[in-house]
Amino acid sequence: MIKKVLGTLTIVALIYSCGTKQEKAENTIEKIKIEDLMANIDNYIDTDIAIGGIVNHVCAHGGKRLFLVSENSDVTIKVIPTEAFGVFNKELEGSSVYVYGIVKELRIDDAYINDLEKEMSEGVESEATHDGNHSGEEETTGIDSSQVQKIAEMRQEVAASGKGYISQYWIECNKIEAIEETGTEVVEKAVEAEK
């Protein structure tokens, strides 16, 4: 009998400690606004963070991309869901949220652009050219004039960078929290993935 009770208590204690550890981990994540993140983004690469902003656009075809903007400037960052999160709900558009996730960087140099151009001509869609405009979602075969222009612009940017590459940043999102303002109180509620 004692063994059974002790066993049950151990399991309960383990479950409780796992829950509180996760809660503690979430509480230690730094919350910053998107404009502050973008101003110092190199300091946050591969860091767990919560970024506050407005959901400007969710890709309607699959909900696999979301674009977060700042309230008072034109700063934008792309957000991609983790496999565990699922897909984004289009109804999030216009919501003030905190996006929890890891900041990622892609360094684009001439070799990368050459590969990208080759892939585009073979009809492979790339994250590097997906900027929230729907051309990237709709074109699936061949390379069109807008893609040629994007490639040319990227080459110019790499040349102008002076360091041989340009960086693209995005967030790998594992949780979204909606910020609801009720009078003077600000309430944060976890948002579920698309249903």
Next chain:
Amino acid sequence: MKLRKLNRDLHRDLGYIFFAMTVIYGLSGIALNHIDDWNPNYVIRNKEVSVNISTLNLKTLSRENVIPLLNEIAPGEKYKNHYFPEEGILKIFIKDGNIQIDTRTGQGILETSKRRPIFHQVNYLHYNPKKWWTIFSDIFAGSLILLAVTGLFVLKGKNGITGRGAWLTSLGIIIPILFLLLYYWNVF
């Protein structure tokens, strides 16, 4: 004899179990095949709108100022948020869409999006929304192969795999091979 019965039973039961999955992936497959021609997930509508905003002070534009403006442009729509994506453009988010207004002319576009019934749900499943769904759909994909193989040996005789079945199965194999020869290997 026993093997044929086992084959038939397996084909029958897998067919029953994965009936719904076959319909789901069939529908979403058609939808995604034509992704360039339509949006299978949402019905998106655009409407031109215009409003007189010359009296508004855009620098101090708040929620309280935007809601009456929204009521004028699109009565009944519920305000969510607003911001200026670029100079001269005001974007107002509403419950199922947004309105972008050129603040110099007062002209704008009201975009609304509504979930497309059935297709929204089947496409959601097709996009592998969760890990366990990926596992389940992998089981389904494996079972489809098993269904196809067991299907070859359900019937005996002139309509079986040694008769009519051989011709039709060959046709089904030749079509994708022909396509590969034409467009993948560029043989001709």
